[in-house]
Amino acid sequence: MIDTAVVVGIIRILFVCIIITAAYIISTRNLLSVVSVYALQSLTLVGIALALWSLEGSLVLLAIAGVTFFSKVLIIPYFIATIQEKIRIKRDIEFHYLNPTTSLLISMALMLVIYMALETILKDTPARDNSLFFFGAVLGISLMLMGMMVTFSRKRAITKVLGFLSMENGVLLFGMFVTELPFIIEFLIVIDLIIVVILTAILSVGIDSTLEDYHKRLHRFHLLEDEEEVS
């Protein structure tokens, strides 16, 4: 068994990694690297789940780590990268409302606000007494709101999806540290995630191209049946 203090130290380092990846997703303009950073962020979550498992020994955490690894480190990033290649977008330069610097400043302020808010809300729960768990909860909600800012400030549907995915990572982080959710719930949210990603990806293929082109592409991906006689 590894020393508890070491594990706690590792988790703290991973927290810092999460913040860095979130900041990177907010600010970068290169789409392909957003996808890889998202995969990295999910991998960090896997690391946190494993570290927590070694601390608590709850099998649910191990299962979460497994599901997260397969869905969010491998499948979803691969899928999005494929779609991006098909629609040939490399950079997402346009931002709505917020530019990256403002977003970063706002997210710092958000973290403070969330820290103070959760301090009152979680007063009577076990999570409040443990500084590590409390910080995990704060970070989870912050990550969620930072993801939301990405979906607001980006114009392309495909980058909005990445913001949404990053939000969901925040929810997962929050869930891991605040309470012990049953595995089935975590699993359901991953299913939801995959469906949302697939659908928005298909639709964004449509948005980022002309319509005739869109139908041609759908046929190429075999997403639409060929014209047939329907009476």
Next chain:
Amino acid sequence: MILIAFVLVSVLSLVVIAATRNHRQMNTACISQAVIFAALAVYVALFEQVPVVSFLVGSPDFFLDHLGLFEILIATVIFACAAVYARGYVEGLLESGELEKGSLKLFYAAWVLLLLIIVLAFMSDNLALFWIFAELTTIISAMLIAILSARENIDAAIKYIFVASISMLFAFVGFIFLFEISRVSIGTGTLNWTVLMQHAAVFSPGMMIAAFALVFVGFAAKSGIFPFHTWLPEAHAKAPSAVSAILSGVLLNVGIYGIIRVYALVHQTTAVSTIAPLIAVFGILTIGIAALSMLPQKNLKKLVAFSSVENMGIMLVGLALSTPVALFWVLFHIMAHSLTKASLFFSSGILHRQYRSRFSADAADEIRDVFRLQPLAAGGIILGGLAIIGMPPFPIFFSEFFILLQLGAVSLEVLVVILVLLFIAAAALGYFVLTSFTQITEPGAPSDIIPYLTPASMKVPIVILLALLVVIGITLPAGGMEFLNQIVTELKF
């Protein structure tokens, strides 16, 4: 057992849709599914002990109480009507090339799945299950919006998915809070609504406020409540009219249903004194924004869509009053609004086919000679319009009257504000009808409008729904009233 019956019927419908190439057969499969679902719900309501024991339902995570049954009955009636309507409507879409023949199967398969998932959502006892089903309804209905071959439909669908899904993540965090609350108070964490209801009285009010606020964000977005209503007019106006009726008549209810369930938990704690004014404010703002957006509206479907937003606001205000009488009439209002709004969307669908602009769904409708070309749809809009603004003898009159009466007892100022807003909304509808339905081509003058031959299947649902509304409004059936009373008791108001 009931659960399995619902799933089996849907699987059968899906098999028929997958096997056939004939539009009518696919459509018949959808109609039969909705009718069988309705029959099952009526059977349970009449012959079984409600709330149904979990053995009969088939799983401990599902249950069927009066509220769920009530919502299922509304949903199945509207789905059945909408499926009949779609028979003629979709044929028109195919002819004009707006819907590709290749997408037909996808359209009907999504339709069948949507009804199944909505029913499962209303049967979920576990709030996490309810959450995932509610989320799936967003995704599937977004598919139904995006299925028309128009770029603006895809835009509307993407906006809908993002606004609703992002908000629903907040609701999920709210449920995590709820889980933690139950773990602290009961000992074992649970999201089972029945169990939560039994112990709600001892929950910590501070955390309940946080949990409710987060859940509210999610379901407010689903039911189009300000400031999360932005997706609604777009999606409702651009969806095929049969789908618009479902979106407005059934899917908005999913959101309100979620709010009511969690509000029932909050209602048992002292947190209700903080939460009630909060949702009242959101309700009033929603009514206000909707009424003011209706005023300059030149597009009929958008006008009707904003009217849905307004009605959701009324429901919130009623809920905020937190008295048993107010809740009773909120439930009544849910039913009345769904039926009225579905009929309005059916009528505006016919007018949309007749007068639709070739360029954009956003454009103003150029309605001319409406009584000569589409007398039934025009009558449907006028009667439906009267019904939705709350004229007697239509049911909305009663629900709005009693909700406002309850409100008057609490605050006269708010009552006056809401009355003015309701008047503005009514005026907006009236103004639209007066200006556009009186455009008449002089006799003898050449008219280049080709009459749209409305199939009978598009007319029948309008007549059925309006007749149903009049009957409910005039008789106020005692059995139905008793049913609503039982919901109020079960929610411990």
